[in-house]
Amino acid sequence: MTPNAASISSGPSRRSFLASTAVATAAVAGGMPLLTACGGSDSGSREGATSGKAADKLIPTYVASKTAAKPDLPSKNGSTAGYTSKVDLAKLVTSVPDKLGTGAPFKIMSPFWGSPPKPGCAYYTALDAAAGTKITWQNQDGITYGEKLGAVLASSSIPDMVVVPSWELVGKIASAVTAKFMDLGPYLAGDKVKKYPNLAAIPSDAWRMSIFGGALRGIPMPAAPVPGIAPFYRKDIFDKKGYTVPKSPDEFLSWAKEATSSKAKVWACGDMRWSAAGFFGVLPAGSLGWNIGDDGKLTYRIEHPEYLEHLEWVRKLFDAGVVHPDDKANTGNASQRFTAGQILVYNDNTASWYGLTAEQAKANPDFEIEGMDYFGADGGDPTLYANPPANIWSMIRKGASKETIENALAAANFAAAPYGTKERMFVDYGVEGTHYTVKDGVPVKNDKGNQEVVNAWPMLAAPAPYTAHPDLPEIARKQVEWQQRQGAFVKKTSTFGMNIVEPARYATLSSQFEQLEIDFVRGHKKLSDVQQAISTWKSSGGDKLRDWYKKLLDKNGSGN
Structure with a gap:
């Protein structure tokens, strides 16, 4: 009944993010108006x-x-x-x-x-x-x-x-x-x-x-429309160790340092980029990525200060040594490290709540998984964005x-x-x-x-x-x-529920960012590299694509 979505990818990527969310829908399940057509090919x-x-x-x-x-x-x-x-x-x-x-x-x-x-x-x-x-x-x-x-x-x-x-x-x-x-x-x-x-x-x-x-x-x-990705934690181990579930990025980092023991082969977490997007209010990977803010400006996900902030926070986790070495190398399967108790928190689609529990029922009857509630960057309420219908x-x-x-x-x-x-x-x-x-x-x-x-x-x-x-x-x-x-x-974002076909000339405009994010949080790229990529994105077509979206939204209205 449940495809093994957890093993779609060895590490978090945009494609595996979307695939895992979709497969979760298939496993568990068993909008606004769209834009008018404008242009052709x-x-x-x-x-x-x-x-x-x-x-x-x-x-x-x-x-x-x-x-x-x-x-x-x-x-x-x-x-x-x-x-x-x-x-x-x-x-x-x-x-x-x-x-x-x-x-x-x-x-x-x-x-x-x-x-x-x-x-x-x-x-x-x-x-x-x-x-x-x-x-x-x-x-x-x-x-x-x-x-x-x-x-x-x-x-x-x-x-x-x-x-x-x-x-x-x-x-x-x-x-x-x-x-x-x-x-x-x-x-x-x-x-x-x-x-x-x-x-x-x-x-x-x-x-x-x-x-x-x-x-x-x-x-x-x-x-x-609710999040399809959860920051899962090992409740059985949290209870045994007396850990308190973190309620802010700072608390998470502090707990992660306490929980990590390389000698005992236990690390706090895997790559937390997916969850970090929710913690810092960043439009998730795989979404259209465009939204009109409270200031009335139409912006793309990488242009927000929170975009850099969420990556910098994940970078802190890697720098602090609280991320499993295999997650840093982007190899193996994070869900297997999680069930083995080698990592105590990881991102996955919500279908894994059932899948991992059923899998561990006989081999590890004490195994207990819980979904951590999303929190905001300041420890307050989070800002989350709706999944497409x-x-x-x-x-x-x-x-x-x-x-x-x-x-x-x-x-x-x-x-x-x-x-x-x-x-x-x-x-x-x-x-x-x-x-x-x-x-x-x-x-x-x-x-x-x-x-x-x-x-x-x-x-x-x-x-x-x-x-x-x-x-x-x-x-x-x-x-x-x-x-x-x-x-x-x-x-809901300004493009919620919209099945938009962008001009083909912009098809690969944002394709570099996935690998850049992976490299930056692991320390292989500098913050200036990310900032330069954002500037290049704007000059090489991002600003023109913004104009294209703005015309559509001006003519047809916002999805929210």
């Missing part, structure tokens, strides 16, 4: 996006699910809905009463983290039978997916359906989306979506972010037959089934007796289930964000309550 893509009433005409009518189970913890402050009670498996309801697929064959290309199951495995066969589909899965390595996606989109042979993550929408891939994938409006816009009730129950903000090049081209995986889409190639389109939509509708339904159970656990057994009313995957029932079908679409771990309900409660606390401090 030879490839057929249009710079900008689509907004307001124009967007409303393109998206599906929202119809709340009639089959979703009532959550024990309703969504609050943008959190996911939480389920902590046992669901009566004998009373699961049906969200797809009639098979919408005709059994016509079609191919799907999707990113996959881990070892994909064999074609024709029991899970794929059972899902096809239940949904009325016949899918050939072309699963590709999630780590190198962008390379494969770019090559496929540049070719003349594109699978019938392709999963497109937001973090791969760079360079030529962004323009190819409009050129190579079809407008789904004739099948889903307005009341047409009512043929697919689970798709109709996807929040409208997620659908608005699925407009590319002036048309509805994506079926979204909706995401909650969607960050993964499944798309159908232009030229697909009507039957292929209808079968692809049938598969997506099945995959988007809400919690408490037979279809959701099927997608998340497979077939009882084959992939899981029921113990004390709780489904438990066996080895076959862990190998086959992983991130394929859940990538096609998803219901409104929710969190449920039937075998570890207390973890679900902690996750949602953490989200609710952080959500109280979340703000």
